[in-house]
Amino acid sequence: DAKTTQPPSMDCAEGRAANLPCNHSTISGNEYVYWYRQIHSQGPQYIIHGLKNNETNEMASLIITEDRKSSTLILPHATLRDTAVYYCIARIPGKGRRALTFGSGTRLQVQP
Amino acid sequence: EPEVTQTPSHQVTQMGQEVILRCVPISNHLYFYWYRQILGQKVEFLVSFYNNEISEKSEIFDDQFSVERPDGSNFTLKIRSTKLEDSAMYFCASSAGLAEITDTQYFGPGTRLTVL
Numbered sequence: 084d085a086k087t088t089q090p091p092s093m094d095c096a097e098g099r100a101a102n103l104p105c106n107h108s109t110i111s112g113n114e115y116v117y118w119y120r121q122i123h124s125q126g127p128q129y130i131i132h133g134l135k136n137n138e139t140n141e142m143a144s145l146i147i148t149e150d151r152k153s154s155t156l157i158l159p160h161a162t163l164r165d166t167a168v169y170y171c172i173a174r175i176p177g178k179g180r181r182a183l184t185f186g187s188g189t190r191l192q193v194q195p
Numbered sequence: 196e197p198e199v200t201q202t203p204s205h206q207v208t209q210m211g212q213e214v215i216l217r218c219v220p221i222s223n224h225l226y227f228y229w230y231r232q233i234l235g236q237k238v239e240f241l242v243s244f245y246n247n248e249i250s251e252k253s254e255i256f257d258d259q260f261s262v263e264r265p266d267g268s269n270f271t272l273k274i275r276s277t278k279l280e281d282s283a284m285y286f287c288a289s290s291a292g293l294a295e296i297t298d299t300q301y302f303g304p305g306t307r308l309t310v311l
Contacts, residue, residue: 181251
């Protein structure tokens with residue numbers, strides 16, 4: 084799985100969009116980008132995933148650059164409950180490998 | 196909304212004792228997982244379980260660890276002889292067993308294990 088790099092921490096004002104970057108410059112063509120978050124020592128929670136097209140669901144949007152070397156998770160209207168550690172994971176599904184490899188993530192603090 | 200549950204929420208044990216951590220995965224899910232997180236460190240994969248056997252395990256999952264699905268609803272992690280370094284939060288997860296690309300893992304709230 085490709086190494087991902089994320090800033091250790093970010094702040095965001097409540098109600099504003101939170102844009103969380105992830106660098107995955109060595110990503111291969113068949114590696115997907117997944118985002119999870121962990122709210123205060125709870126179990127990680129799936130947010131979204133994508134390969135090369137931008138994706139959107141009820142929680143967030145995922146923007147992947149055309150060269151796929153980086154991506155941005157967007158929380159369109161951050162709330163205090165979005166304060167969490169956000170993990171960007173690059174992985175190749177298949178061959179029976181379902182294990183998730185978590186890095187250090189970005190600690191997002193949403194400020195009132 | 197269905198969720199993964201874990202018991203107990205906190206387990207305190209003496210070094211060398213056996214512990215069993217329990218999980219009830221989401222009904223109808225086919226894959227089950229254990230992860231752990233030592234305080235202040237990353238979430239680490241331990242093992243995945245499918246069709247009553249281990250499908251994948253990490254280097255952490257040595258002979259001291261075992262998993263079992265004793266009945267149709269529970270999934271357990273046993274640590275035979277606990278060490279101080281086993282102190283961590285242990286998360287159970289389950290997934291529906293869809294294609295690996297889209298198979299979302301749902302995590303439980305965790306069991307905090309403290310080894311004294």
